[in-house]
Amino acid sequence: MAETWSGEFYxxxxxxxxxxxxxxxxxxxxxxxxKAVCPHCGTNLNRILGKA
Ligand SMILES: [Zn+2]
Known part of the structure; x- marks a missing residue:
């Protein structure tokens, strides 16, 4: 069961x-x-959300 996160990535x-x-x-x-993929260029995006 994968958790998803949506929002801003750099x-x-x-x-x-x-x-x-x-x-x-x-x-x-x-x-x-x-972990996501840039909708514009397809680059992998990473964002640190903090400690679990
Ligand atoms: Zn991009």
């Missing part, structure tokens, strides 16, 4: 904020990350 390629929806992942340090 795209390093566009150098702009993009609205996107992505999957929430938790890394080995317990930090929640949202």
């Amino acid at each position: 795209c390093v390629k566009c150098k702009e904020k993009r609205e996107a929806e992505g999957e929430v992942k938790v890394n080995d340090k317990g930090t929640r990350m949202a």
Whole structure:
């Protein structure tokens, strides 16, 4: 059961904020990350959401 998060991500390629929806992942340090794809250029976007 994948958790999703939608909101603003910063795209390093566009150098702009993009609205996107992505999957929430938790890394080995317990930090929640949202992963999405830029709707404009297709670059992978990551956003740190904070500790779980
Ligand atoms: Zn982009």
